Amino acid sequence: MKILVPVKRVLDYNVKPRVKSDGTGVDLANVKMSMNPFDEIGVEEAIRLKEKGVATEIVAVSVGPAKAQETLRTALAMGADRAILVQTDDEVEPLALAKIFKAIADAEGPGLVILGKQAIDGDNNQTGQMLAALTGWAQGTFASAVDVEGDHVSVTREVDGGLETVKLKLPAIVTTDLRLNEPRYASLPNIMKAKSKPLDTKSPADYGVDTAPRVKTVKVSEPPVRSAGVKVADVDELVAKLKAMGVHS
């Protein structure tokens, strides 16, 4: 079984995002970019399925600028077999992304597509579910466990009240949650090896997908800032402050 793993290049999660003063977006010039953390978890899960003998080939896909190659090389260094860069300098919305991934799925015939549950920049939490709709496949979102059993996959999902398990017919879509696994670091020899693994470059037009945005960003602004309050000297002072607000047993 082949596994398709979409990976997005995003602002590193340790970097504090800064809104540009002209209100057009977040400043991404000269800041550290990394693979979306949920996508690292997706790559790791695919590799584990390959190590278990369930998967035979892992194809990493990224939609983005030429630099997204670095993100794909990271996926290859972790253990993906080959990569596809769908190169564009435009911001591509989840619906258009899902259409691109659908076209790639049609061409590649994967048994599973493993996406992140959300990208930590756009925070949309949509792409996997949309891809599931377009392919007509079942979806196991926010996964904390994935078990392939014959022609089905059983997915344990993190839901508001706790955990839920669903059984899906393959091929299927999975989106990762944080506790699915702990992604490995690529070793130096694997980073070297990744440089010679195949990486194809395509364009959205190759897949017949129009990426013109449906949603216009009118402006991007700073959230209301919350200012620090006071430090209390001890528990007694805290108790007094809380009681003054009506908070007590």
Added chain:
Amino acid sequence: MKTLVWVEHDGSAVKDATLAAVTAASKLGEVHLLVAGSGVDGVAKAAAGIAGVGKVHVADNAAFGHNLPENIAPLVADLMGSHDAFVAPATTTGKNIAPRVAALLDVMQISEILSVEGPKTFTRPIYAGNAIATVESSDAKLVLTVRGTAFEKAASTGGSGAVEAVSAGGDTGISSFVGAEIAKQDRPELTSAKIIVSGGRALGSSEKYQEVIVPLADKLGAALGASRAAVDAGYVPNDYQVGQTGKIVAPEVYFAIGISGAIQHLAGMKDSKTIVAINKDEDAPIFQVADFGLVDDLFSAVPELTAKI
């Protein structure tokens, strides 16, 4: 504009998150509801009582019993023939279903709206709430999810919606529900609690969480929360997690105990009315947002607080 609001329920009662979605939808136009499930007469009646509600579409079918998006999304897409906007609470259920509906309608969804600025214009958080985007849709129909803490809850009584049965849809046969482990809590729900007591990695063990955090929450009638680090370390179950990828909360009072204040945690609680932080590191970032900060060892300070409050 006619909106269709997804009613989130547990089989017997309407969940609070629905009420915030109703308020958001009422800013767009007429509010219709969809109650889908198996044996949902009671829920439909309760939903019809929500203030300001017009029609309540009820799809009662075993295939809709566990909110499987494979079965629900086509049902919603079908009903969207006569509605202009689909509005769901941004809960794990809403987030699972709404994008599948959007793609079936060839619409780009707008996730986790914070406000309605115009008929097609909304604000929403990006980058874990470190930036707020104002966005405008150009699609013919709208698909929205609504952040529950950003809208007042509609009154759950006083309405008189007309209940109408929907016969469409059924089991697509590609997915099935196996089981769930839903924690039974005698406490307020995290997302609607007035007071939340959250513990972080500093607790060190599940026993310490029980011993230090739980008694304070008990005394205040508070809900229990945690940082991701505390959940990952197994001190508490995953549904306790507050943050960018956990629950978004905005209680009257939020206690952050032994939590450093990483941006991903702040994303989930910084709209709380009052934040109380207890941390032994006076430079912990949590103090930058705390109304009351106490620099102290939690293992002595919290039991003392519990005794004195």
